[in-house]
Amino acid sequence: MSVDIQPQSEVSPFEGGQPGVSEAKSGLAVRSGGDTWLPPVPVVLQYVNEPLLFAPLYDRCIDSGAVGDVCVPILECHKVSMSFGAFSAIREVSFALNGGEILGMIGPNGAGKTTLFNCIIGVHHPWGGRIIFNGADITAMKPHKICRLGLAKTSQIMEHFRTMTVFENVLVGALHGGQMNMRPAREQAAQVIEFLGLKDESDKLSASLSVPARRRLELARALATGAKVLLLDENMAGLNPHEIDGALALLQKIRDSGCSLIVVEHIMRAVMGISDRIIVLNYGAKIAEGTPREVAENPQVIEAYLGERRQSICTPTVCRE
Numbered sequence: 001m002s003v004d005i006q007p008q009s010e011v012s013p014f015e016g017g018q019p020g021v022s023e024a025k026s027g028l029a030v031r032s033g034g035d036t037w038l039p040p041v042p043v044v045l046q047y048v049n050e051p052l053l054f055a056p057l058y059d060r061c062i063d064s065g066a067v068g069d070v071c072v073p074i075l076e077c078h079k080v081s082m083s084f085g086a087f088s089a090i091r092e093v094s095f096a097l098n099g100g101e102i103l104g105m106i107g108p109n110g111a112g113k114t115t116l117f118n119c120i121i122g123v124h125h126p127w128g129g130r131i132i133f134n135g136a137d138i139t140a141m142k143p144h145k146i147c148r149l150g151l152a153k154t155s156q157i158m159e160h161f162r163t164m165t166v167f168e169n170v171l172v173g174a175l176h177g178g179q180m181n182m183r184p185a186r187e188q189a190a191q192v193i194e195f196l197g198l199k200d201e202s203d204k205l206s207a208s209l210s211v212p213a214r215r216r217l218e219l220a221r222a223l224a225t226g227a228k229v230l231l232l233d234e235n236m237a238g239l240n241p242h243e244i245d246g247a248l249a250l251l252q253k254i255r256d257s258g259c260s261l262i263v264v265e266h267i268m269r270a271v272m273g274i275s276d277r278i279i280v281l282n283y284g285a286k287i288a289e290g291t292p293r294e295v296a297e298n299p300q301v302i303e304a305y306l307g308e309r310r311q312s313i314c315t316p317t318v319c320r321e
Helices: 113-120 142-151 166-176 183-195 211-223 241-257 268-274 292-296 299-306
Strands: 003-007 021-022 028-032 042-045 053-057 074-082 087-098 102-106 126-132 151-154 229-234 260-264 277-282 283-292
Touching: 003 151, 003 229, 074 113, 087 126, 087 260, 087 283, 102 113, 102 268, 113 151, 113 229, 113 260, 113 292, 142 151, 142 241, 151 211, 166 183, 166 211, 183 211, 211 229, 211 241, 241 260, 241 268, 277 292, 277 299, 283 299, 292 299
Parallel strands: 102 260, 102 277, 151 229, 229 260
Antiparallel strands: 003 028, 042 053, 074 087, 074 126, 277 283
């Protein structure tokens, strides 16, 4: 492994239509070969004919998030804003998701989390800002086109087809999102069902499933589309503590398979325990970003969301460094 850290006096343009990175604040440029450890240095990412996008560079550099020998975010939101009439639901929110990362998103009810998700997947078109997925601008794309690029979302309110079997529900995801013919779609659906532990329920009507199984079915339908990034909107709602532990293990398994996750969750034990980083929204604006421990100790976050008893949330076994 070799890591080259060189002085940089300014942001250097790059050549040949490839993204480049440089350090615009501390005057350092960091490069490394292969899937190697990289220090958490703020970097500037630039695309040809695109404005500069700011994103943190963390220690996880997975193939799905790498271009050449530089770790590049797979999903970026740059100053995204959304209003409904006179109500400003999101105000210039910027963040980046790296390949192979689990990013937590928390905030009080009405903070703008679901609205931001809906902007990312094309249900709403933001009034300002840009959304970049795998180097492509998807800000104005329609939801089905975004899904076919590899970005899918699950909802707090489970939206499965109640009169169809588990297998048929997952098959719809493979046929629609994956744009497969019937035979490969059936193979894809069977693989996803087995991966998520739903094989015994495959021929059951989805309406007959327990709440934990229905939650797994939501994940299965999204994964069957061939998603590279999953947006999970309160996927653990309605689960008891034992079921939450199982759900967390399943999300780790999905991440280890090469999928990046953004997790919106109100269960602090869950989101603090599984996330590599967390961003916090309040009244439509991002007020904090960092590791679970950094977020839990942020005075603005404590006041806006976590409350005074922070120690009941951030324990050595819950908050990650």
